[in-house]
Amino acid sequence: MDIKTDTLIIGAGQAGLLTSQALSKRGIDHLLLEKETVAHKWKTARWDSLLLQQPNWISHLPDFPYVPALTDPDGFPTATQMYDFLVSFADKIEAPVRCGIAVEGLRHDGPEATFIADTSQGAFHANSVVIATGSLQVPRRPNFLSGRTDILQISASEYRNPGQLSGGAILVVGGGNSGCQIAEDLRRAGREVVLSLDRHRRVPRRYRGKDLFWWFRESGVLNTPAEEMPVDTSPLVFAGGGNTIDMRRFAQDGIYVTGSLAGLEGDTLVFNDDLGAILDHGDRHYHGLLDRFDLLAQKRGPHLPDDAGARYSWPDSPCITEPIRRIDLGDAQINSVIWATGYRTDYSWVELPVFTPEGKPHHHHGVTDIPGLYFIGLPWQVNLSSGFIFGVRNDADMLASVIAARAADSGAFRASGRKS
Numbered sequence: 575m576d577i578k579t580d581t582l583i584i585g586a587g588q589a590g591l592l593t594s595q596a597l598s599k600r601g602i603d604h605l606l607l608e609k610e611t612v613a614h615k616w617k618t619a620r621w622d623s624l625l626l627q628q629p630n631w632i633s634h635l636p637d638f639p640y641v642p643a644l645t646d647p648d649g650f651p652t653a654t655q656m657y658d659f660l661v662s663f664a665d666k667i668e669a670p671v672r673c674g675i676a677v678e679g680l681r682h683d684g685p686e687a688t689f690i691a692d693t694s695q696g697a698f699h700a701n702s703v704v705i706a707t708g709s710l711q712v713p714r715r716p717n718f719l720s721g722r723t724d725i726l727q728i729s730a731s732e733y734r735n736p737g738q739l740s741g742g743a744i745l746v747v748g749g750g751n752s753g754c755q756i757a758e759d760l761r762r763a764g765r766e767v768v769l770s771l772d773r774h775r776r777v778p779r780r781y782r783g784k785d786l787f788w789w790f791r792e793s794g795v796l797n798t799p800a801e802e803m804p805v806d807t808s809p810l811v812f813a814g815g816g817n818t819i820d821m822r823r824f825a826q827d828g829i830y831v832t833g834s835l836a837g838l839e840g841d842t843l844v845f846n847d848d849l850g851a852i853l854d855h856g857d858r859h860y861h862g863l864l865d866r867f868d869l870l871a872q873k874r875g876p877h878l879p880d881d882a883g884a885r886y887s888w889p890d891s892p893c894i895t896e897p898i899r900r901i902d903l904g905d906a907q908i909n910s911v912i913w914a915t916g917y918r919t920d921y922s923w924v925e926l927p928v929f930t931p932e933g934k935p936h937h938h939h940g941v942t943d944i945p946g947l948y949f950i951g952l953p954w955q956v957n958l959s960s961g962f963i964f965g966v967r968n969d970a971d972m973l974a975s976v977i978a979a980r981a982a983d984s985g986a987f988r989a990s991g992r993k994s
């Protein structure tokens with residue numbers, strides 16, 4: 575049986591849920607379709623020791639405090655805590671979610687000027703559609719080692735803990751958050767780890783007694799508009815749990831850092847001659863940020879103590895002074911590879927002309943050129959905050975206002991939005 579609602583939200587992660595809350599506040603009838611379960615990514619695609627990048631104190635949702643923040647504001651949520659928090663939030667707002675329904679096609683019903691979402695459980699008709707399917711959908715995996723079935727190869731989203739990997743050394747490919755945090759996790763468990771880095775931007779975890787997110791908020795970095803997005807989009811490397819990620823410290827701790835992976839020749843891993851440039855790039859960003867924060871500290875006065883330690887440079891280990899370009903898999907006993915090489919989106923089911931030639935949604939602040947079609951949860955959708963759990967609320971609120979105006983204009987139809 576076909577179902578009608580004013581607004582269909584596709585995806586029930588944080589972005590879909592916050593949009594639901596904002597629509598409910600405006601009395602807009604809506605449904606969320608979720609192919610798995612609410613916020614499941616925090617349970618199914620994160621490793622056991624993962625701590626979120628932002629501290630507890632900034633992790634609240636609208637009208638819904640993050641309880642651990644009250645007792646330990648400077649701690650960091652675990653992935654499980656974030657999952658539980660989002661599921662409780664969905665309950666609290668009575669989000670009209672239907673789980674286990676994948677949208678397999680989204681098309682426009684021309685004459686009616688409405689949308690039809692085709693699913694395994696029939697068609698859903700809506701006046702407006704919000705695509706909230708996340709930006710980190712499908713792991714990217716270079717095919718350097720395709721065909722090497724003798725080596726266990728998993729993506730970062732499949733990694734859980736060191737016990738999952740049999741003995742021997744592990745190659746972690748990717749120097750963003752995931753690669754760095756997984757390499758640390760493995761090394762803490764005493765495993766031999768080779769970490770193949772790529773271009774990244776380092777940031778301090780804490781500086782002058784304050785967390786990075788305090789500095790980001792106070793200096794206005796979080797509100798950097800999409801129009802002023804930095805040209806350099808290499809990943810910012812954060813760490814939860816109080817550490818600043820520093821590849822020179824990694825090397826001191828026994829992680830074997832290399833340049834970016836170029837390929838496999840026979841049984842030999844080949845790395846590019848770029849380790850020095852990668853480390854310099856990360857450090858330049860780190861020190862530039864400290865300089866920027868120092869300027870802010872001067873304006874704020876003496877309550878932000880000096881922090882010379884943050885400028886400490888760890889001595890270079892031999893793997894940095896004499897970077898190795900070739901590693902024999904057998905000699906190094908590498909029999910597991912973790913690909914922490916990023917994600918891509920999959921909008922193959924959206925049968926609407928709303929994408930750039932590169933396959934990215936064409937939009938302004940989530941509003942597309944197709945009346946009634948919106949995106950939420952895109953990185954830099956409105957500003958830097960858009961990509962963070964605590965930041966997507968403003969974007970959701972703005973979209974809900976646009977949708978409410980459209981519903982008012984069109985005398986939108988009403989339908990059942992029951993929770994399943």
Ligand SMILES: Cc1cc2nc3c(=O)[nH]c(=O)nc-3n(C[C@H](O)[C@H](O)[C@H](O)COP(=O)(O)OP(=O)(O)OC[C@H]3O[C@@H](n4cnc5c(N)ncnc54)[C@H](O)[C@@H]3O)c2cc1C
Nearest residue numbers: 585586587588589608609626627676677707708951962963
């Ligand atoms: C390792 C890792 C660590 C991270 N750490 C942080 C952090 O510390 N802080 C932070 O703010 N962010 C972090 N992020 C990013 C965070 O995951 C995202 O910000 C967040 O999950 C995005 O929420 P979302 O609702 O946009 O998308 P998602 O959580 O991905 O939700 C999208 C939902 O859409 C559903 N869906 C997809 N396609 C369909 C379809 N066709 N039909 C129906 N349903 C569909 C999916 O099943 C999913 O539940 C991290 C990401 C990763 C990978």
